Amino acid sequence: MLPTFCSQRGHVTALLLFLASLHITSGGKLLVVPMDGSPWLSMQSLMKQLKENGHEIVTVAPEVNLHIKPSDDLYTLKTYPVPFTQEELEEHYQFGVNEIFEELPFLVRVVKVYKMLQKTSDMFFSTCTSLLHNEELIRFLEQSKFDALFTDPLMQCGQIVAEYLGIPSVFFLLQGTACGLDSEALQCPSPPSYVPRVFTTNTDHMTFAQRVNNLLVYMSEFFLCGFFYSPYSSLATEFLQKDITVTELWSHASLWLTKADFTFDYPKPLMPNMVAIGGINCAGGKSLTQEFEAIVNASGEHGIVVFSLGSMVSEIPMKKAMEIAAALGTIPQTVLWRYTGEVPSNLANNTRLVKWLPQNDLLAHPKARAFITHAGSHGIYEGICNAVPMVLMPLFGDQMDNAVRMESRGAGVTLNVLEMTSKDLSDALKAVIYDKTYKENIKRLSELHLDRPIHPLDLAVHWVEFVMKHKGAPHLRPAAHDLNWVQYHSIDVIAFLLAVVLIVLYISLECCLFCFRKCGWKKGRLNKKSKSKSQ
Amino acid sequence: MLPTFCSQRGHVTALLLFLASLHITSGGKLLVVPMDGSPWLSMQSLMKQLKENGHEIVTVAPEVNLHIKPSDDLYTLKTYPVPFTQEELEEHYQFGVNEIFEELPFLVRVVKVYKMLQKTSDMFFSTCTSLLHNEELIRFLEQSKFDALFTDPLMQCGQIVAEYLGIPSVFFLLQGTACGLDSEALQCPSPPSYVPRVFTTNTDHMTFAQRVNNLLVYMSEFFLCGFFYSPYSSLATEFLQKDITVTELWSHASLWLTKADFTFDYPKPLMPNMVAIGGINCAGGKSLTQEFEAIVNASGEHGIVVFSLGSMVSEIPMKKAMEIAAALGTIPQTVLWRYTGEVPSNLANNTRLVKWLPQNDLLAHPKARAFITHAGSHGIYEGICNAVPMVLMPLFGDQMDNAVRMESRGAGVTLNVLEMTSKDLSDALKAVIYDKTYKENIKRLSELHLDRPIHPLDLAVHWVEFVMKHKGAPHLRPAAHDLNWVQYHSIDVIAFLLAVVLIVLYISLECCLFCFRKCGWKKGRLNKKSKSKSQ
Structure with missing residues (x-):
């Protein structure tokens, strides 16, 4: 196959890729x-x-x-x-998620996060040890x-x-x-x-x-x-x-x-x-199931908002859930919220709670107006791919960085999930839905992202x-990879060159001094001689 | 087209590429x-x-x-x-080519090369000026x-x-x-x-x-x-x-x-x-013309050697040409040499001089055994693509670097075209043709090079x-691009941090000294007091 690949191209390359697939x-x-x-x-x-x-x-x-x-x-x-059970594992992660939403004094939070990370790290390490020792x-x-x-x-x-x-x-x-x-x-x-x-x-x-x-x-x-x-x-x-x-x-x-x-x-x-x-x-854009298709169609001209906090977080504390539910009720769009917790009592009519949602297929739908996401890279790419402006609620890890990236490109608004009020979320949603620049920016990013060979x-x-x-x-x-830190940064070479320069300078200086002394001495002797002669 | 590109993939990507082409x-x-x-x-x-x-x-x-x-x-x-004529341009380049092969004392060569580069540079510059001022x-x-x-x-x-x-x-x-x-x-x-x-x-x-x-x-x-x-x-x-x-x-x-x-x-x-x-x-591998097909077929089991010094050099001084011709006569392969100069009198029967040759198509032929090249990147890639081991005779520019790259990978032998003897060329040719490691190395490089998405x-x-x-x-x-050299290398930040460290150290030191003096002074006073009391 290789020589053919080399010897021809253009249409043939495409055909080969097609055959390869x-x-x-x-x-x-x-x-x-x-x-x-x-x-x-x-x-x-x-x-x-x-x-x-x-x-x-x-x-x-x-x-x-x-x-x-x-x-x-x-x-x-x-x-x-x-050396741990399924319940312990799930409990640990659920505990971690709850921690995120808990309002705590700074130092208490730091200690709690440290302890949780320590436990996660221990679980990872014991998993690794168990594999190698099996x-x-x-x-x-x-x-x-x-x-x-x-x-x-x-x-x-x-x-x-x-x-x-x-x-x-x-x-x-x-x-x-x-x-x-x-x-x-x-x-x-x-x-x-x-x-x-x-x-x-x-x-x-x-x-x-x-x-x-x-x-x-x-x-x-x-x-x-x-x-x-x-x-x-x-x-x-x-x-x-x-x-x-x-x-x-x-x-x-x-x-x-x-x-x-x-x-x-x-x-x-x-x-x-x-x-x-x-x-x-x-890779989505597949047609929706009847259930979701019906919801999306019923949204009318206002369209839909997709809301998911990722595979790890499907329920949140009631107080926060109610704040969010209140904000979601302020927009005319139908909101599809992936949420498995207790239903907030103030849930508005426009908000549909679902245990699971076909995120990419929904975002690919022309009626998608905004995407509320925890800013995991997976979700963000689906937002970019389908050109849907985002409200970003980073929770942990590199999600804060991801959110800043999207915000810095004018393709979304970032909220601090702990500190945000109902109004903040409502304002952010209205901004990304009605301020055309967000849509234009994400559309431009989407076009650049999708135009790949x-x-x-x-x-x-x-x-x-x-x-x-x-x-x-x-x-x-x-x-x-074959150089150590000193070699990589040429520090040994620079030291050597500096040494050479210093030695050359030193020798030159010594030579000059030597000549100077020699001349000075001769002059001195001459002066002495002429003095003794004149005496 | 873009949303489709996003929403589907695999076979579809290949099909789209095919359609795009x-x-x-x-x-x-x-x-x-x-x-x-x-x-x-x-x-x-x-x-x-x-x-x-x-x-x-x-x-x-x-x-x-x-x-x-x-x-x-x-x-x-x-x-x-x-502001120069076609004759002047061609004469200048031919003069440059002749210079390469001239045996001259080092300093004379340096001066000549400098003058030639100066003239080339002047021609380039006047070309550029002529464009902009038109x-x-x-x-x-x-x-x-x-x-x-x-x-x-x-x-x-x-x-x-x-x-x-x-x-x-x-x-x-x-x-x-x-x-x-x-x-x-x-x-x-x-x-x-x-x-x-x-x-x-x-x-x-x-x-x-x-x-x-x-x-x-x-x-x-x-x-x-x-x-x-x-x-x-x-x-x-x-x-x-x-x-x-x-x-x-x-x-x-x-x-x-x-x-x-x-x-x-x-x-x-x-x-x-x-x-x-x-x-x-x-992109070659096209079938050869009747003329070349006949030559290649007539080469028998020994196969052919392709020899070209690039688009700029098609003739060389007679002395060098005779040395080369003698070397080419020592191998049983048929040599196709792109050469427009006077025919060397010692040209062996196995060597065919041609004004032009379909280089890539010849290299792609299964009978190609070796490639004598000036190590231009174009030619080297054709050698890699068709897995033909090379004898490299770099002439100018980055060709020396290119030749070293191939030699360091064991895919060719580099010769200094000025200093080489007939025997050197003959030995190099025999090495790349009969020492299997050269063929194995170039074959491996070729497979890696051609296995691309x-x-x-x-x-x-x-x-x-x-x-x-x-x-x-x-x-x-x-x-x-938006940083200057100092900022790019974080020199301003490092200087600032150093300053902070120094100031902190200075203040700490001053505080210590102050405390020490204070204590020492008190102690002194106490000592004095106790002394005066004891008196």
């Missing part, structure tokens, strides 16, 4: 070590396409999880026991002879397993990483002067104060990172029987599929082994298959 | 200001595709040029007079209302015209630029510790001495650049009636189509508005049309 590719064997939660939901469209292309997929997940369920037709699921599973993986491993780097165990099995890996990273470890592991320059650090809510155009803040965060990450990632470094060192850090582990990934797209992300340096697949999940899903499938076929992608790995 | 796109108006020589030849496949997609193309070129001729079906050619032509361009300008940045006038007309531009850069001005204008980090500077022949893995050399070249460029580019800065400032440098001019390009491909280039940082289209011209030509067409349609690509422009 009709499963011409011969099957390989892929191991998937996913991250639970929304990243797993995002991964599945890609896995579906890989399966359609004839690859065999084995997914490894803990017995206790939120979304990773057995699948007859997509993958073989291999589970391993973990000898039977590891033996099975060894015997299975996979072509590659596909994982979310935040699921730290993935790369440790890839390293152990000696197979190449592809990372799927749709969220920001603590301490910007992705940039470090990729050796990708990220100047803190215009590349905002994760969790700072800075944009790419910063004031002096924001640049100070960004640099301070950047510097503090050197210390925080160690604290955050060091347990995994120790675990990997013990399991692989060699000294290795998490940064090194991550740097061994052959390829990174990242959420980047410059209608969403700020333009910044990239590396050759980064593939931007932002918008990979925007190849769909991100096809791009992702291509690169996973590339790594499977070629056993990695070493030609995309920069030589920077 | 069947000229669905509505026509725009493109102005082309090309660089003469081989870059122009490379540009044409792209222009052909754009024309097929229904765009109107106007090419602006000097009356006196090497390759830019009128075309009835591809573009409208607008020429302008320049009022009639400029008026025509103003009235033509182009959607975008397509140019080679080395043809400095292109961007000045784009700036004057207020239209977005796309750069087509298939060679290295003096002083690495492309990286600077793109705000693309290029750490000199592993990104070799142009014309150094360093690879991405450098010894300490090579890193010193690379950094010195990097630093010297700050001074050389000014000297090299300042006449154009003055010209642009005068023409545009505003202070502007060449770096600023280049930084305004919406998009850069570059020769990068990591089977050829070393992996290094990229920017979002850089599109790698390395291998764009490898979309053909570089389709990618290039997409992005030119993108800029035409969206009036630029400002969402791909990094905010780094």
Whole structure:
């Protein structure tokens, strides 16, 4: 197939892509070590396409999880026991969600968030340990002879397993990483002067104060990172029987599929082994079920507003729910709200509570007027793709950063879900629905986003298959990985050149002094002689 | 078309690409200001595709040029007079070619090369001035209302015209630029510790001495650049009636189509508005004419060697030609040599001199065993695409760097065309033909190069049309352009933080001293008091 690919082009390229999509590719064997939660939901469209292309997929997940369920037709699921129960896991996440909406004094909140993060971190770590220490599973993986491993780097165990099995890996990273470890592991320059650090809510155009803040965060990450990632470094060192850090582990990934797209992300340096697949999940626009179609049609000329706080948050405390319900009642649009909690008593007639909604299909409907979202990257891309202006209510993680990105582009209004009043939400909704600039801005972003030479899903499938076929992608790995920090920044070379300059200066100076003394001495002697003669 | 593109994918994407290639796109108006020589030849496949997609193309070129001729079906050619004749131009280039092969003492060579470069530079500059000062032509361009300008940045006038007309531009850069001005204008980090500077022949893995050399070249460029580019800065400032440098001019390009491909280039940082289209011209593999088919078939099991020194060099001094002819006679393969000079008297029976050869089609033939090339990027990509190992004879410009790239990947042998003997060439040919590792290495590179999700030509067409349609690509422009050098490197922030630290330290120290003095004084007084009391 390759020589044909080379020797012809144009129509032929398109035809080949078309044929490729009709499963011409011969099957390989892929191991998937996913991250639970929304990243797993995002991964599945890609896995579906890989399966359609004839690859065999084995997914490894803990017995206790939120979304990773057995699948007859997509993958073989291999589970391993973990030292906590389903109830504990769900309770922990629900507790976390409740925490977000609780009004607490600042310090109390910090302590609570810290404790919750500590517990989440412990659960993650024990999950990872359980996988690596499960000898039977590891033996099975060894015997299975996979072509590659596909994982979310935040699921730290993935790369440790890839390293152990000696197979190449592809990372799927749709969220920001603590301490910007992705940039470090990729050796990708990220100047803190215009590349905002994760969790700072800075944009790419910063004031002096924001640049100070960004640099301070950047510097503090050197210390925080160690604290955050060091347990995994120790675990990997013990399991692989060699000294290795998490940064090194991550740097061994052959390829990174990242959420980047410059209608969403700020333009910044990239590396050759980064593939931007932002918008990979925007594949909807399917016709709605009768139930939803009826609701949408009944909305009349005013249209609909889609409201969801993501897969993790489907109910919120009653006080907040009532505030929101009051705001939703102030607009003439029909609101479809994904909500499973107790019905707020002040719910207006225009608001329909649903346990689940076909988010992308609703947003793709011409009657969609606004999208109230928690600003997860998945949802934001659906908003961009379908050109629906947004009211952003970030809850945790990188959602604050995501919200700022959309707001800075004039495509949405961000609200602080804790501090906002009913009026704030009502005003924000009216603004994005009736102020034409929001619609124009999101429409422009949407047009730019969708005008791409190849769909991100096809791009992702291509690169996973590339790594499977070629056993990695070493030609995309920069030589920077073979340099230490001093060498990378040319500090040794600069020191050497400075030393040379100083030595040359010193020698020149000494020579001058020597000549000067010589001349001075001669002159002195001459003077003396002439003096003694004249005496 | 866009909503469909969003709402569906997979097979649909392929089908859309297929349809797009069947000229669905509505026509725009493109102005082309090309660089003469081989870059122009490379540009044409792209222009052909754009024309097929229904765009109107106007090419602006000097009356006196090497390759830019009128075309009835591809573009409208607008020429302008320049203050030199066709004979002078051709004589100058032929003189330059002769210089390369002349054996001269080092210093004499340096002076001659300097004079030649000076003359070339003068010709370029007067061409540019003639274009900008041609009022009639400029008026025509103003009235033509182009959607975008397509140019080679080395043809400095292109961007000045784009700036004057207020239209977005796309750069087509298939060679290295003096002083690495492309990286600077793109705000693309290029750490000199592993990104070799142009014309150094360093690879991405450098010894300490090579890193010193690379950094010195990097630093010297700050001074050389000014000297090299300042006449154009003055010209642009005068023409545009505003202070502007060449770096600023280049930084305004919406998009850069570059020769990068990591089977050829070393992996290094990229920017979002850089599109790698390395291998764009490898579209051959067409069947050969009867004449060439007969020669190739007659070569028997030994096959053929393709030999060309590029579009600029078709004859060389007799002494060198005889050395080469002698070497070619030592191998059993049939050699097809593009050569228009006097026939060397020792030409062996296996060597066929031809005035022109279908280089890519010959390399694509299964009987191609080796490729003797001057290491221009165009030729090298044809070698990679068709997996033919190379003997590289770089002559000028970035060809030395290109040759080193291929040699460092074990896909070819580099020779110094001035110093090589007949035996060197013979040995190199035998090595690349009979040592299997060369063929294996180039085959691996070829497979990696050709396994891409979309053909570089389709990618290039997409992005030119993108800029035409969206009036630029400002969402791909990094905010780094809005920072000065001090801000970009956070030097002001670091200075501020240092100042804060120093002030805090100073105040703390003063406080301590104050307390110490206070205590010491009290103690002193107490001591005194107790002393006086005890007295």
